[in-house]
Amino acid sequence: MDIVEILNRRYSTKEFDPNKKISQEDFNQIKSLLRLSPSSTNIQPWHFIIADSDAGKERITKGTQGFYQFNSEKILNASHVIVFCSRTSADDDYMQHLLDKEDKDGRYPNEEVKQMVYGARNIFADMHRYDFKDLQHWMEKQVYLNIGNLLLGVATLGIDALPMEGVDLKALDEEFELRQKGFTAVAVVALGYQGENDFNAKTPKSRLSEEEIITVLD
Amino acid sequence: MDIVEILNRRYSTKEFDPNKKISQEDFNQIKSLLRLSPSSTNIQPWHFIIADSDAGKERITKGTQGFYQFNSEKILNASHVIVFCSRTSADDDYMQHLLDKEDKDGRYPNEEVKQMVYGARNIFADMHRYDFKDLQHWMEKQVYLNIGNLLLGVATLGIDALPMEGVDLKALDEEFELRQKGFTAVAVVALGYQGENDFNAKTPKSRLSEEEIITVLD
Numbered sequence: 001m002d003i004v005e006i007l008n009r010r011y012s013t014k015e016f017d018p019n020k021k022i023s024q025e026d027f028n029q030i031k032s033l034l035r036l037s038p039s040s041t042n043i044q045p046w047h048f049i050i051a052d053s054d055a056g057k058e059r060i061t062k063g064t065q066g067f068y069q070f071n072s073e074k075i076l077n078a079s080h081v082i083v084f085c086s087r088t089s090a091d092d093d094y095m096q097h098l099l100d101k102e103d104k105d106g107r108y109p110n111e112e113v114k115q116m117v118y119g120a121r122n123i124f125a126d127m128h129r130y131d132f133k134d135l136q137h138w139m140e141k142q143v144y145l146n147i148g149n150l151l152l153g154v155a156t157l158g159i160d161a162l163p164m165e166g167v168d169l170k171a172l173d174e175e176f177e178l179r180q181k182g183f184t185a186v187a188v189v190a191l192g193y194q195g196e197n198d199f200n201a202k203t204p205k206s207r208l209s210e211e212e213i214i215t216v217l218d
Numbered sequence: 219m220d221i222v223e224i225l226n227r228r229y230s231t232k233e234f235d236p237n238k239k240i241s242q243e244d245f246n247q248i249k250s251l252l253r254l255s256p257s258s259t260n261i262q263p264w265h266f267i268i269a270d271s272d273a274g275k276e277r278i279t280k281g282t283q284g285f286y287q288f289n290s291e292k293i294l295n296a297s298h299v300i301v302f303c304s305r306t307s308a309d310d311d312y313m314q315h316l317l318d319k320e321d322k323d324g325r326y327p328n329e330e331v332k333q334m335v336y337g338a339r340n341i342f343a344d345m346h347r348y349d350f351k352d353l354q355h356w357m358e359k360q361v362y363l364n365i366g367n368l369l370l371g372v373a374t375l376g377i378d379a380l381p382m383e384g385v386d387l388k389a390l391d392e393e394f395e396l397r398q399k400g401f402t403a404v405a406v407v408a409l410g411y412q413g414e415n416d417f418n419a420k421t422p423k424s425r426l427s428e429e430e431i432i433t434v435l436d
Binding site: 001003004007008010012029031032033034035036037038040042044046047048049050051052053055056059098101102104105106107124134137140141142144145146147148149150151152153156157163165166203204205206207208209210213214215216217218 | 222225249254260268270271273277319322323324325352358359363365366368369383422423425
């Protein structure tokens with residue numbers, strides 16, 4: 001597998017073939033990609049709402065009414081649609097929960113190391129909470145890192161994707177009662193296989209030149 | 219290649235072997251991974267400062283003095299170190315520049331489509347600039363998406379990585395005069411090959427359970 005070739009070939013799919021479904025085996029891989037993504041201090045501040053049924057996708061189109069109508073058909077014709085959600089808090093209950101899970105998974109040789117990691121994660125979260133005052137954006141940045149991981153991951157599986165910010169996130173929060181559960185919608189990614197007439201499949205990719213975006217130091 | 223297996227095996231490398239260097243061929247792939255990453259509306263709001271020499275890496279350790287000292291050795295022993303930078307503006311000169319590049323790359327069949335994309339990108343940027351008032355975070359979120367793309371990409375090349383938020387970003391802005399150039403440092407990723415005694419290479423990965431983080435709709 002040539003990863004650059006795969007990345008070069010992937011693109012924002014504008015039309016999905018409604019008859020092509022992602023296999024259960026690939027869907028299991030997709031769930032693992034979401035779960036195994038790295039995040040700063042392993043904080044994993046996310047939840048994923050996934051629709052593969054018509055009824056489920058219909059619910060996600062609550063986020064594509066009015067101004068965002070242009071994205072409705074893509075959601076309905078995709079095989080699977082993921083709503084990426086961010087946590088809205090990182091309170092001590094959650095910090096302890098993460099620590100306990102890491103402990104159970106065998107990451108701590110002793111209590112001292114465990115408490116050191118607990119302290120370090122809190123130092124980073126508090127920096128964003130109190131000093132930079134951007135805790136929410138910091139958590140959402142980890143969700144975007146997960147999206148980057150997912151988009152490349154599914155491309156290696158030969159699955160097409162359309163990442164969408166063009167959705168009414170508040171409407172999705174309401175539809176799935178995300179805020180009551182401590183989450184808020186950040187973006188939506190539709191997955192499936194390109195339709196025959198997707199103009200964007202044939203349009204060349206454009207990126208700024210290497211000379212413009214990269215400086216290699218002497 | 220099993221992408222989940224690769225993702226499962228990657229980890230935050232805490233000790234690099236200072237004698238192992240990334241090949242020129244792999245470095246070319248890394249540059250392509252950075253360049254080809256997707257971003258919302260293809261806005262590509264980024265620049266990458268890369269050090270592969272001792273002198274270059276020494277300059278990046280200007281960001282790991284004092285409190286962040288624990289990251290200095292990792293930077294110095296890595297093969298290549300990337301400072302991920304975000305743009306600090308998305309003014310009309312830049313928007314026109316993106317549009318011209320896309321036009322040259324063959325994305326526009328006619329002027330009408332070109333102007334439609336120009337308008338759409340501005341609608342999204344203005345939403346963040348004026349309505350959400352989070353243009354800077356929005357651009358930085360795209361940089362995080364790029365980091366997620368890069369971390370999985372290098373893992374497929376068998377390259378170890380350490381993503382670091384624990385750096386003095388202001389010191390890096392000063393060292394590389396980033397602000398004067400319209401950029402600001404966001405995070406650092408060190409790349410190379412693990413050292414023999416990296417405790418984290420042998421520590422099991424921990425992630426929240428699939429049941430906790432994923433909801434599949436009926």
